[in-house]
Amino acid sequence: METVFISQLKALLDAVAQQMVVFTPTEVGDSFTYARYTHDGEVKAVLNPVRTCSPAKEFLFPMREIAAVFPEAISPEEVQPFAVFGLKDCDLKSIQILDRVFYEEEFHDPFYISRREKMFLISSDCYDPKDTCCCTLFEGRVFPLKGFDLNVSKIKDGYLVEAGSTEGKMFLHRNERLFADAPSAARAERDRNRQQAQQQLEQINARYKLDRKVEEIVLESQDSPVFDQVATGCVECQSCTRICPTCHCFYLFDTQRENAFGKMKVWDSCVRQDFARVAGGENPRKILGDRTKHRLMHKFVYFLERYGIHMCVGCGRCVDSCAGEMDFRDVLVRLNRELVNIKGRS
């Protein structure tokens, strides 16, 4: 892969912004969210040390959108190319997960796809992981290997920029004058940074190590009382599912407009009590503990069975956002311990 050097982040983002709208991380309190980049300096070119608090799914699967207008259909608005800067390995993985769902077989979602095909992904290495980051528990890394158009690594004197796709390579070639060669010392520095961040992250998560595969632990814990116990701390705010970069449940509802009717597609949450309720009143998950279990089963068991990958990237956003201070890593450790104890006794 092609890797080059640039001293200023601003020069890179300005070059991208000449071609398309760019969304970039911006500080909010002690965290980051995305804002539209402006070259005048109102929204600065800042590299986020760790993933943003808002999920990347917002760019592809917005919280609320019009899914249909009828009786006469209207063609959807044409999506213009856009770039998102500051994505991390977990964000790229979350997009790969959503791709599986929204591009599945004959069941394509045209709204997701129209945005996905116009998205230019600029990722970056994590250099200061949070306490809630846990991608390393799920085969994640502090830097991406694939799934990006460009990846940015911070080094002492500037940034290394690597192309990860044809579009990324074309961008580097078109903007050759901005970049210098990446000396081997710079690459070595990047690799050291990565190793250090990776170790830092592994240390953070050392106490969440599981004895067995997470899918086996969750599946074999179907009858565990732990789900009901942890559910007592849940206030059903649903933030875990909304802020999750891979949760993609939604509901459709009908609206009336002046001369037409609309069908809206809005984020929904399996934590909500009536989520699975049918008109006759039956509800397979009316107990909160069953919904807690379903969420973990979907993430670690059902999705894996269907698509061959976990539906969790270990970004830790759900832990940050939980009003009930539930940490799914603790839940997994409790389930793990419970299984070990049962095995030990028998």
Added chain:
Amino acid sequence: MIANPYQPLTATITEIIDESPTIKSFVVVPRQPFKFATGQFIELTLPGQGEAPFTPSSSPSVTEKMEVTIMKAGRVTGLLHECQTGQPVGIRGPMGKGYPVDDFAGKQVYIVGGGVGLAPIRSLLLTLIDRIGDFERVVCRFGARSPEDFIYKPALFGSWKQIQGLDITLTVDKANGNWSGNVGVVTTILKRDDVDISNAVAVVCGPPIMMKFATLKLLDHGFAPNRIYLSMEKNMSCGIGKCGHCMIGKYYACKDGPVFTFEQIQNYPNIWE
């Protein structure tokens, strides 16, 4: 441009049939012919109000119109019950996998139904009747709360009785008037020798509680879990296996069902709720 799976096809309600005190059938004529396989379902939109999933109760061989039998149960079905003929509606679909009718050929087909669950069964029966010679026998055991609560009365008490190779027995939870048939829930008329289990498939559709006990009875009679076909009622919304409301374990009822074998779903929690 990819087709929009959320876009309804415009249709009109042209006829409304009162089936029972709480159930009506709606004849719906779509703007263009609409194909479906028996057991597949549609999302019916009442414009501006909402959408709900229904399995058409008519024969798939008719594509210029379809019948949808609807029990008044929730908000959308309540509003649909107030509709008059001429009402524009929307249709999305067909969705999911229906009954594997070809796999039933040469076998005895044992159909257990209750209440509005006779709606998908009517579509299946019309399909089977069209090629009745392909099946060894078709044996139906249907239940309703009272004689008035049976839907499709003209067929149940008339035309279907005349069909050779089709055996129908009815039961009611509570008799009244001149009911001379069985009284009791549908499981009371499921007998071990109704069909030759070694060469039979069972189809069950009805209220969840009835499906549960009918399935247990069939298992008790010796039916293999992979020979019992269940029409699962779940909260199907998007209809294309994405929105998550209708999940039964790893399955999406809308895409992988709504017809499942008991074997497929037996190990998942609360399937009857």
